Amino acid sequence: MAQIGNLGKKIVFQVSDNYILTPQNFTQRVSGKWSKHNVMLGKPRYEFNGADLRRVSFKIMLDAMLGIRPREVLSTLELMAEHGTAETLVIGGRQIGKYKWILTELSETWDVVYNGGELARATCSVTLEEYV
Helix, strand or coil: CEEEEEECCCEEEEECCCCEECEEEEEEECCEEEEEECCCCCCCEEEEEEECCCEEEEEEEEEHHHCCCHHHHHHHHHHHHHHCCEECEEECCEECCCCEEEEEEEEEEEEEECCCCCEEEEEEEEEEEEEC
């Protein structure tokens, strides 16, 4: 089993013959905070006020055919969002950012639901923000 990374201890991104859980479309936003000051009869001047919080977003496909239990993973992510849990994010053995991350937004799409309400495939979008 090849481990790709993890979000805390409960969400482990990994690939094997019978289990695939990977982040897709991983995007990180790094920015600075700026103030704009108007100058009489001149162009405005900018002042750098420091680094802004980093933001990471990615999608995860949760497919029972790939060895995942979609409801369990969704439940774990929902609890992280609702309880404000700060976790370390690691990809490729390297920590992303200097600080832990909080899950600020989770969007779920239930793609395949079987008879009896069994969730077979879901796609979720995760947004994390640096927790300083």
